[in-house]
Amino acid sequence: MYPSRFRYEAPHTVAEAIRxxxxxxxxxxxxAGGQSLVPLMxxxxxxxxxxxxxxxxxxxxxxxxxxxxxxxxxxxxxxADLERSALLAGxxxxxxxxxxxxxxxxxxxxxxxxxxLCHADPQGDWASVVLSLGGSVVAEGPDGRRSIPMTDFVxxxxxxxxxxxxxxxxxxxxxxxxxxxxxxxKLERRVGDFATVGVAVSLETAGEVVRRAGxxxxxxxxxxxxxxxxAAALTGHSLTAESIAAxxxxxAEAAxxxxxxxxxxxxxxxxxxxxxxRILTRCSAEPAERAA
Amino acid sequence: MKVTLTVNGTEYARDVEPRLLLIHxxxxxxxxxxSHWGCDTSNCGACVVWLDDTPVKSCTVLAVxxxxxxxxxxxxLANGASLDPVQQGFAHxxxxxxxxxxxxxxxxxxxxxxxxxxxxxxxxxEAISGQVCRCTGYENIVKAVxxxxxxxxxx
Ligand SMILES: Cc1cc2nc3c(=O)[nH]c(=O)nc-3n(C[C@H](O)[C@H](O)[C@H](O)COP(=O)(O)OP(=O)(O)OC[C@H]3O[C@@H](n4cnc5c(N)ncnc54)[C@H](O)[C@@H]3O)c2cc1C
Ligand code: FES
Ligand code: FES
Numbered sequence: 001m002y003p004s005r006f007r008y009e010a011p012h013t014v015a016e017a018i019r020x021x022x023x024x025x026x027x028x029x030x031x032a033g034g035q036s037l038v039p040l041m042x043x044x045x046x047x048x049x050x051x052x053x054x055x056x057x058x059x060x061x062x063x064x065x066x067x068x069x070x071x072x073x074x075x076x077x078x079x080a081d082l083e084r085s086a087l088l089a090g091x092x093x094x095x096x097x098x099x100x101x102x103x104x105x106x107x108x109x110x111x112x113x114x115x116x117l118c119h120a121d122p123q124g125d126w127a128s129v130v131l132s133l134g135g136s137v138v139a140e141g142p143d144g145r146r147s148i149p150m151t152d153f154v155x156x157x158x159x160x161x162x163x164x165x166x167x168x169x170x171x172x173x174x175x176x177x178x179x180x181x182x183x184x185x186k187l188e189r190r191v192g193d194f195a196t197v198g199v200a201v202s203l204e205t206a207g208e209v210v211r212r213a214g215x216x217x218x219x220x221x222x223x224x225x226x227x228x229x230x231a232a233a234l235t236g237h238s239l240t241a242e243s244i245a246a247x248x249x250x251x252a253e254a255a256x257x258x259x260x261x262x263x264x265x266x267x268x269x270x271x272x273x274x275x276x277x278r279i280l281t282r283c284s285a286e287p288a289e290r291a292a
Numbered sequence: 293m294k295v296t297l298t299v300n301g302t303e304y305a306r307d308v309e310p311r312l313l314l315i316h317x318x319x320x321x322x323x324x325x326x327s328h329w330g331c332d333t334s335n336c337g338a339c340v341v342w343l344d345d346t347p348v349k350s351c352t353v354l355a356v357x358x359x360x361x362x363x364x365x366x367x368x369l370a371n372g373a374s375l376d377p378v379q380q381g382f383a384h385x386x387x388x389x390x391x392x393x394x395x396x397x398x399x400x401x402x403x404x405x406x407x408x409x410x411x412x413x414x415x416x417x418e419a420i421s422g423q424v425c426r427c428t429g430y431e432n433i434v435k436a437v438x439x440x441x442x443x444x445x446x447x
Contacts, residue, residue: 001332008293008310008356031354038352039334041311051310053357080346104422106337106400109346110353191421192335 003041010053014167017052018142022165024050030167031055032075032115035107054167063087069175075115075168079108091180092173094202098129098184104192114168120154120223123194127154127224129184132200132214135173141166154223178206181286183279186218187271189262195219196262199251199275203283208238215247215276220268221256230254230276239284247280248273295359299324300368310356314348315339317355318365326366326395330424337423340396341365347400349422366395369402377440378402387436389427396423401437410441 011017021028029048031037032055040046054060060076065087073082082088083099102108102116102125116126117137127150136149139162153161162168182202186195198218204211213231216224230250237243257268296305299322306321318324318341330338332351339350342364343357369376378401381387388394397420404411404419411419416437417430425433 002313003311006310008354010356010359031357034354034357035334035352038313038354042313042332051354053354055357104337105419106340106347106349106422107334107352110348 001042003038004044004047006041006048007050008053009050010056012056012058014057014140014169017054017057017167018140018165020050020052021167022142024048024052024164026164028052028164030118032118033078033111035103035111036115036119036121060169065091066175071173073113073171073173075112075170077113079103079111079113079116080105082113083108092133093180094129094132094182094184094200095173097182098125098186098200101125101184101186101188101198107192114171117150117153117171118160118162118168120156120158120160121194122157122221122223123198123219124224125184125186125195125198125200125218128198128200128216128218129202130171130173131216131224131226132182132202133173134202134212134214135171137168138170138172139163139166140169145169147172151226157222176204177211178204180204181283183282185275185279187275197257197268197271197275199272199279201276201279201283203234210234210237210239213247215251217251217255217272219257219262220272225254225256227251227254227276234280239280244277244280244284248276251276293356295356297358297361297363299363300365306355308355310354312355314341314343314350314353314355314358314363317358318350318363324365324367328392328395330392335422335424336393337396337400337420338393340399340423342399342403347396347403364399366398369398376402377443378405378437380443381436381438381440382433385432385436385439387428387432393423393425393427397425397433401433401440404437405441405444409444411437413438 027049031051031053060074062074063077079102088096116124131150136147137153184200186198195218200216202214213234215227215230230247233246252269252273255272257265259265328338330336334352340347341350416434
């Protein structure tokens with residue numbers, strides 16, 4: 001399969017990339033890891049006239065924590081960088097759990113977290129993780145930078161809030177209010193398959209009390225679902241069998257699964273509750289990660 | 293578009309369409325048919341090559357993205373006449389049958405051993421989990437990689 005014809009540019013500065021995108025308008029596409037865009041172009045589901053490859057932009061492959069604990073993930077940070085990150089392993093349990101579950105090891109060498117957020121696939125794993133952590137995307141365009149909360153960033157399946165001349169330069173995870181706990185669980189039929197069900201749970205705790213909770217669901221709706229009622233059932237409480245059960249059932253209620261070749265709606269809804277319960281039970285038993 | 297890339301240590305310059313995929317540049321333009329074109333949907337890993345220092349699925353990389361970069365294919369794995377230990381492992385342990393998946397498997401195995409010289413069999417399975425073999429049932433591929441690890445450790 002061949003993509004349809006397009007013009008290709010690989011600029012060396014963000015400013016030049018933005019200028020090219022502005023000139024290309026709606027018919028231009030950013031190319032990052034290419035692990036979603038290239039397959040779509042081969043299938044002719046995407047047929048941009050201009051492809052702006054951002055892989056030559058310098059200084060975007062970082063992921064690092066500010067002194068206050070805010071985590072920043074550059075647009076060229078690959079899934080594999082995050083999978084092997086000591087920083088995440090020590091400070092970001094939800095992200096560390098999700099990274100090895102994205103796609104397969106070879107795809108992870110190329111694909112990026114920011115590209116995954118931009119792609120806005122309802123079955124993309126990172127969107128749930130970043131949503132559960134209260135994260136945001138920093139976009140850069142002709143008028144400079146703006147920060148877009150993840151809650152607003154995805155506007156529909158495969159649609160995001162970026163203007164045609166904007167590049168997502170980084171994703172930001174705010175510093176924790178307390179200690180972080182959490183996890184990501186994904187049901188997949190085989191390695192490299194998209195989620196039948198994915199659940200991200202991110203907690204920030206002070207002592208035994210949950211100060212902030214985020215729960216988000218992958219693959220059980222037309223886009224990533226923030227299970228706000230489930231998170232609210234935990235906030236201000238300690239993790240008890242009752243609060244865990246309440247969160248699990250609220251999350252299952254928030255899911256909007258459809259019956260398909262991956263499973264029945266009923267089964268998927270049940271798995272949402274099971275995963276929420278499993279992650280929270282593990283959180284209540286394990287020591288929290290160092291605050292970050 | 294003009295691209296210059298180094299494949300297995302040799303520099304090549306070609307004029308290509310931006311929509312040409314790396315797998316087709318390697319096979320059709322450079323005549324390096326060791327890398328296989330399998331599923332064409334980013335799933336099977338028969339097309340795995342190294343781009344700089346990491347294995348990638350070359351059916352999911354534009355050839356122009358390799359401009360200025362290094363590529364390693366199975367043709368570059370042996371050191372002159374002496375096979376790479378990974379290749380020897382596949383021969384010793386019967387790690388292939390039809391051989392279609394083998395070049396990609398060996399390139400991933402080489403990368404794994406460079407980064408983790410003493411992998412567990414679980415780690416080998418995890419490393420090749422994005423690649424499909426329809427013949428061996430994977431058992432002998434895992435054995436081949438572990439054989440190479442042991443060989444390199446002086447066993
Ligand atoms: C076999 C296979 C299995 C997969 N399995 C999973 C899985 O289980 N879970 C999962 O979450 N993902 C999965 N993926 C997708 C993978 O994670 C992609 O890497 C990811 O969705 C997109 O990231 P990318 O860097 O490759 O983006 P690209 O493919 O380069 O781009 C994707 C889209 O985002 C836009 N974009 C990318 N970066 C930017 C930017 N910085 N600014 C503005 N727009 C941008 C592009 O224009 C394009 O529309 C799989 C992919 C493959 C091939
Ligand atoms: S041909 Fe590239 S992954 Fe199958
Ligand atoms: S040996 Fe035939 S596909 Fe692996």
